[in-house]
Amino acid sequence: MKAQKKCPSCGEWSPWLQKPDDRCFYCDALLDPRAHTIEQERAEQEAENKKKIEAIVLPIHPEDGFFARLGKRVFNVVQLVFVAILSFFIWLITVMAG
Template sequence: MGEKKCPNCGKWSEWNQNLSDTCEHCGEILAKTDLAFEEKRAAQKKINEEQWVFFIKEDDSDFVKKSKKVGNFFYSLYITIITIIAWLIAALPG
């Protein structure tokens, strides 16, 4: 627990490190810019997930859902193999 200066009224209020904590004096959100950044980041993350080629949608047919699960599995396997090879190359002496 700590205190944070309100960006709106300039007075100090108790702050529990939550993005939604409000000022005790004016009621303004104390971490307004941080909250806006987190909301923007969450929206961008959702957009990125939905653009992924193997993203499974609720309205996909069973065949498509299973195909995307298989695709996700093989993609993960591919990335794992590439990572291990890169690690082995980097770990070689000399």
């Protein structure tokens, strides 16, 4: 049994995969424009966060010495754990606020 959603634009019932970017089968309007906006904002936020994470991870070069590589690797792991904990709290706040 497939989910259906009434199109907010033309009023026809359209197959709905419950995804934020599902479009009307008849007029191509977004079936859930609000969810689409939220999803887009979330994706943008995620991209931004990813950029930040990438910015703080130290690149490891093959010409680095053993201790430089080890130091950078430890630094990166600590950073990643820190970011993961931070992301978890951000997620928790988002869930609790929503």
